[in-house]
Amino acid sequence: MSIVNQKIGGEIQTIASSxxxxxxxxxxxxxxxxxxxxxxxxxxxxDSGEAGNLSWSSFCVINLANYLPALLRSVEPPRRPNExxxxxQLPKVGVVxxxxxxxxxxxxxxxxxxxxxxxxxxxxxxxxxxxxxKVERLVGNREITAIEEEDNVLIVRGKGFEETINRWDxxxxxxxxxxxxxxVIYDELAGGLSGDRQIPDRFHEVEEIExxxxxxxxxxxxxxxxSCLRCYACRNVCPLCYCPxxxxxxxxxxxxxxxxxxxxxxxxxxxxxxxxxxRCTDCGSCESACPMGIRMRLFTKKLQKDVIELYGFExxxxxxxxxxxxTYKVDDPEDFIITAGKKGDQK
Amino acid sequence: xxxxxxxEWEPRIIAFLCNWCSYAGADLxxxxxxxxxxxxxxxxxxxxxxxxxxxxxxxxxxxxxxVLVSGCHPGDCHYISGNLYARRRFALLERLLEFVGxxxxxxxxxxxxxxxxxxxAKVVEEVTxxxxxxxxxxxxxxxxxxxxx
Numbered sequence: 001m002s003i004v005n006q007k008i009g010g011e012i013q014t015i016a017s018s019x020x021x022x023x024x025x026x027x028x029x030x031x032x033x034x035x036x037x038x039x040x041x042x043x044x045x046x047d048s049g050e051a052g053n054l055s056w057s058s059f060c061v062i063n064l065a066n067y068l069p070a071l072l073r074s075v076e077p078p079r080r081p082n083e084x085x086x087x088x089q090l091p092k093v094g095v096v097x098x099x100x101x102x103x104x105x106x107x108x109x110x111x112x113x114x115x116x117x118x119x120x121x122x123x124x125x126x127x128x129x130x131x132x133x134k135v136e137r138l139v140g141n142r143e144i145t146a147i148e149e150e151d152n153v154l155i156v157r158g159k160g161f162e163e164t165i166n167r168w169d170x171x172x173x174x175x176x177x178x179x180x181x182x183x184v185i186y187d188e189l190a191g192g193l194s195g196d197r198q199i200p201d202r203f204h205e206v207e208e209i210e211x212x213x214x215x216x217x218x219x220x221x222x223x224x225x226x227s228c229l230r231c232y233a234c235r236n237v238c239p240l241c242y243c244p245x246x247x248x249x250x251x252x253x254x255x256x257x258x259x260x261x262x263x264x265x266x267x268x269x270x271x272x273x274x275x276x277x278x279r280c281t282d283c284g285s286c287e288s289a290c291p292m293g294i295r296m297r298l299f300t301k302k303l304q305k306d307v308i309e310l311y312g313f314e315x316x317x318x319x320x321x322x323x324x325x326x327t328y329k330v331d332d333p334e335d336f337i338i339t340a341g342k343k344g345d346q347k
Numbered sequence: 348x349x350x351x352x353x354x355e356w357e358p359r360i361i362a363f364l365c366n367w368c369s370y371a372g373a374d375l376x377x378x379x380x381x382x383x384x385x386x387x388x389x390x391x392x393x394x395x396x397x398x399x400x401x402x403x404x405x406x407x408x409x410x411x412x413x414v415l416v417s418g419c420h421p422g423d424c425h426y427i428s429g430n431l432y433a434r435r436r437f438a439l440l441e442r443l444l445e446f447v448g449x450x451x452x453x454x455x456x457x458x459x460x461x462x463x464x465x466x467x468a469k470v471v472e473e474v475t476x477x478x479x480x481x482x483x484x485x486x487x488x489x490x491x492x493x494x495x496x
Contacts, residue, residue: 210446218448218486247401255401263489267404270447274400277439302446306439325439328431330421336441337434338457340469 002057002149004191008124009056011190012096015122017051019094025120026075026091029064030054037147038132042067056096056190057149058130058167061288064095065104065239069113071095092118096190098126100174100283102183103316104239107279110323113242116185123186125194128168128175129284130154133293135170139163174284174297177202184316203305205298221266227292228265230258234286234296235272240279247271273299278307278324281316358412358478362387362471363398365430368419368460375464383468384475387415394418396429400440403454407487413453413478417470420458430458449486452477 016028032043032053040059044067045051075091097105102121108114136144139156148155154170156163168176175181179202182193201207209217232248235241247255248268256271257264273296280300287297307313310333313324364370370391376383388411392398395418406414416437418430437456445451455474459467 206446214445214448214450216448217446221447253405255405257489261489263408263487266447266487267408270404270443271400274440274443277443299443299447303439303443306442310438311435325432325435328428328435330431332431332434333438334421334434336438336456338455338470338473340457340466340473342466 002151004127004151005056005058005149008191009054012056012122012124013051013054015188015190016045016054016094017048019120020045020051021048024092025094027071028054028094029067029071030096030122031056031060031064033057034059037144038130038135044071056124058127058154058171059132059147060098061129061131061172061285062237063101063104063239063283063285064097065101065108066237066285068093068095068105068108068119068239069242072114072118090115090118092120094120094122096124097121097183097186098124099178099181099183100126100281100316101239102185103180103281104283106184106316106319107281107323108239109319111279120188121183121186122188122190123183123193124190125183125192126175126178126181127194128171128178128181129288130167130170131172131288134172135165138165138170172284172288173205173295174282174287174301177205178282180317185319203301206302206305209298209302222262224298225265225269225294225296226262228260228269228294229292230260230265230268231291233289233291234294237285237289238276239283239285240276241272247275269296269299272296273303276300277303278311278313279315280304356479356483357384358386358475358483359410360387360413360415360474360478361406361411362389362415362417363392363395363402364389364459365395365397365418365425366391366393367425368423368458369395369417369467371461372417372459372463372467375461376467377464379464381465381468383471386475386478387471394424394426394429395433396424396426398433400436403440404487407449407453407484408489410484410488412481412484413455413474415455415457415470415474417457417459417467420460423460450481452481453484 012030019025020028028045030043031040033055034041038059040057071093109116142158144156144158146157152167153164154167177199179197256267284297307324311324364373398416403414424430457470
């Protein structure tokens with residue numbers, strides 16, 4: 001049993017229980033054990049008794065910020081669509097947040113999706129979440145019946161085998177290149193903070209692809225998305241995707257066809273990533289939720305790199321700075337603009 | 348799909364031109380009788396800030412060989428800052444499309460003011476030349492194939 005996770009889980013339970021007991025929050029959003037090995041399930045505790053079900057492990061891969069806006073609405077008193085909210089403080093909600101989740105919550109506050117005064121954030125410093133697929137690959141894709149987590153190793157059991165693997169070998173790619181594992185905003189802490197990390201080549205995955213030729217990149221892109229089922233799990237799990245009608249569901253005009261035609265799939269992935277530009281915190285939920293193992297995080301990672309290069313912005317770190325695509329500077333880089341021989345031509 | 352040689356092939360380029368500058372610039376190119384290639388199909392938009400990534404990709408999907416978006420020069424936007432927001436979006440979109448393997452040059456952006464008729468003709472020439480070098484668009488073009496019997 002992992003002592004670190006046990007300590008964090010215990011503290012989450014204690015904090016959640018006291019918040020629910022005192023009535024400060026109406027609901028507490030955390031994680032509970034899932035029904036399969038290596039699966040954790042988002043869980044809402046609504047009284048202090050249910051807080052005992054909360055748990056913590058290295059398999060909490062889905063970003064809890066995704067559920068916050070709907071959970072906040074669910075604890076408000078019922079009212080008609082256009083009726084203004086009642087006077088006074090609306091009920092609060094407690095939530096567990098690691099570094100990237102808390103940065104998404106900052107973005108949600110900036111985009112008016114959540115009201116910071118109604119959220120009690122219990123910060124957890126992330127040690128990196130484990131990719132279930134990596135665990136499967138490390139044990140030769142045999143069927144896993146149980147995963148026991150120690151602090152630095154995972155003991156994986158299946159029919160007729162038991163293997164001990166290094167935890168870090170199975171940690172998700174986005175967690176390995178994460179600079180800010182500590183929550184940016186929090187009201188309480190479960191476990192200690194670990195401080196920012198130094199990673200010299202955090203964009204190496206993107207740079208490897210950028211080094212390819214155009215035709216090779218196109219081939220890579222087509223292969224990467226070829227198995228896409230268009231189940232939209234990556235969209236549904238993303239805390240940035242909250243449009244009432246998504247562009248993929250629009251029918252007039254229909255931006256993206258409903259079929260699994262390769263062009264429609266390509267357009268879906270390009271636009272989904274593009275809509276996350278300057279907002280994505282690289283939490284990796286999309287990849288973790290994908291049933292086909294598509295690495296669509298590379299597209300948003302590329303945009304993250306460009307936003308840093310062009311506009312020097314990292315989402316979620318500064319609550320006061322406007323999001324990069326909702327602002328501008330007069331001297332923004334424009335070397336891509338065609339000038340057709342006029343002065344300043346750089347093409 | 349018939350193969351076409353570059354010599355006689357004239358690309359189809361969708362040009363999103365802002366109402367206040369580039370569309371008027373195109374108009375001026377016409378009344379001033381500047382010659383430019385007959386490759387562009389103009390869509391008039393209120394502002395270059397109106398042009399979303401959806402619209403650019405939709406044009407490519409529908410079979411355009413290239414897309415040109417043109418608006419007012421920075422600082423001259425009729426809506427003060429629409430083109431400055433657009434500039435950030437286009438910069439990221441162009442880089443993303445190149446990242447996934449869409450040829451650089453398929454989509455182009457420019458600033459043309461209402462008084463720059465000659466400049467408009469030059470921009471169209473350059474964009475047409477870029478697209479001609481690439482040949483007909485194949486990537487991101489949705490082809491409706493007949494149902495297998």
